[in-house]
Amino acid sequence: MKILILGGGGREHAIGKKLLEDYHLIQLYFYPGNGGTSIIGINIDNHHTVLDLGIFAKKNAIDITIVGSEIFLLEGVVDIFQNFGLKIIGPHYLAAKLEGNRIFAKSFMKKYGIRTPKYDIFYCYEKAIDFLKKKTNSIAIKTNGIASGKGVFLAHNQNEAENALKNIMIKKKFGKSGNQIIIEEFLQGKEVSIISIFNGKNIIPFLSAKDYKKVEDDEKGLNTGGMGAVVPNPYMTNSIWIDFKKNILEPTLEGLLIEKLTFFGFLYFGLxxxxxxxxxxxxxxxxxxxxxxxxxxxxxSNFLNIIQSIFKDKDKEISIDWKKLCSCCVVLSSRGYPEKYESGKIITGLNSLEEPFYIAGAKREREKWITSSGRVINIVGIGNSIQEARKKAYDKVKKIQFDNLYFRKDIGL
Structure with a gap:
């Protein structure tokens, strides 16, 4: 079996490792991949358009393609692959707007009664500034388009709000993503990530997770793509699960079916x-x-079997079994991320590192590991409690060294 995974970070390395663990005879391909994915599969040469990728998949008889990065989704990769008659895991272009267009997503939530913070939409900087002058409470300012997880600003006073607006709408720090913005009421609480699989008929949630988005300890500093995560999320109680299913998951499913936004892929709820x-x-x-x-x-559960079952019979009920354990992932990054940082630093300690760990932004050069991106390595500890998982993760962190190494010290606290 041949599987192509689109993306070049730790997520894609993790998907590949899980698939090989379940079925070791798979031939994995990655685009663009990284130093870790090159060990477990073949990285396709760079500079491909999504059309080139479709031609590659057709020519090489790729059985299934899994889209890891949102960049490909918003370039219409799923539509192109389906036109080639290829099996691909991910939403078609219109459904991908649920992530790529926040105004589209908010309108969907409002239409189907999905509980979400109150919001206002602005296309004009001056009107947004006038609106802010009347606000005294903390607010969230969001770019309409995706910005690698960095297009959200929490403003607790007038000065912070105006600076965020200038960066987004005047300085164009996020390009076209900031042409329109959402100003949303700020809710103080505990964030939860629920990743699920959607087979076009049902949404099957995974375990809950807690993502640490800010670059500094205590959730301070700039937003990042994520500095760590723990599973399960300790704040996701049984009563909250019931509330989530009733007020968010079920109306989401209803809306997807009515609006014909059905697809075979993953749906992430940021709560x-x-x-x-x-x-x-x-x-x-x-x-x-x-x-x-x-x-x-x-x-x-066998992840490959779950994916295959989506294409074989969408009426078949999907169930996912989980180990009764906890995990803690610590992201090792280059100091300066998510803004300016230096790459090309030699990494030591990787060869003696115990699994599980994943390469996010590193490559192999002359038998040495070299940093190549902002987020470099994802180190995971497993234990009977989050505290035990956390200790194991940070014990493993001590084994890795490179110049300008940076990581949060409070993941799992």
Whole structure:
């Protein structure tokens, strides 16, 4: 069997490792991949368009393609692959707007009564500034388009709000993603990530996860793609699960079916718990990173069988078994991420590192590991409690060294 995985980070390495664990005869291909994926599969040469990727998959008889990164989804990769008659895991272009267009997603939530924070939409900087002058409470300012997980600003005063607006709408720090913005009421609470699999008929949730988005300890500093994660999320109680299914999952499924936004792939619910209620902050239409790295080591079920079952029979009920354990993922990054950072630093300690761990931004050069991106390595600890998993993860962190190494010290606390 040949499987192509689109993306080049720790999430894609984690997907590949899980598939090989379940069925070692798979031939894996990655685009663009990284130093870790090159060990377990073949990295396709760079500079491919999504059309080139479709031609490659057709020519090489790829059985299934899994989309890891949202970039490919918003370039219409699923539509192109389906036109080639290829099997691909991910939403078609219109459904991918649930992630790629926040205004589209918010309108969907409002239409189907999905509980979400109150919001206002702005296309004009001056009107947004006038609106802010009347606000005294903390707010969230969000770019309409995706910005690698960095297009959300929490503003607790007028000055912070105006600076965020200038960066987004005047300085164009996020390009076209900031042409329109959402100003949303700020809810104080505990964030939860629920990744699920959607077979076009039912949404089957994974274990809950807690993602640490800010670059600094105590959730301070700039937003990142994620500095760590723990599974399961300790704040996701039984009563919150019931609330989530009733007020978010079920109306989401109803809306997807009515609007014909059905697809075979993953749906990520970004939630916040406040006052014993859960609110939906955002959708992603792929597996989260670094949540995937914390989830896959706990999955007992055969992931390949789950994926294959989607294409064979969407009426067949999907059940996922999980180990009764906890995991903690710590992201080792280059100091300066998510803004300016230096790459090309020699990494030591990787060869003696115990599994599970995943390469996010490193490559092999002349038998040496070299940093190549902002997030470099994802280290995971497994234990009977989050505290035990956390200790194991940070014990493993001590074995890795490279210049300008940076990581949060509070993942799992």
């Amino acid at each position: 916040i718990i406040t006052s014993n209620k859960v609110y939906l902050l955002e959708y992603n239409t792929r597996i989260g990173d670094p949540e995937a790295q914390a989830l896959f080591p706990l999955m007992k």
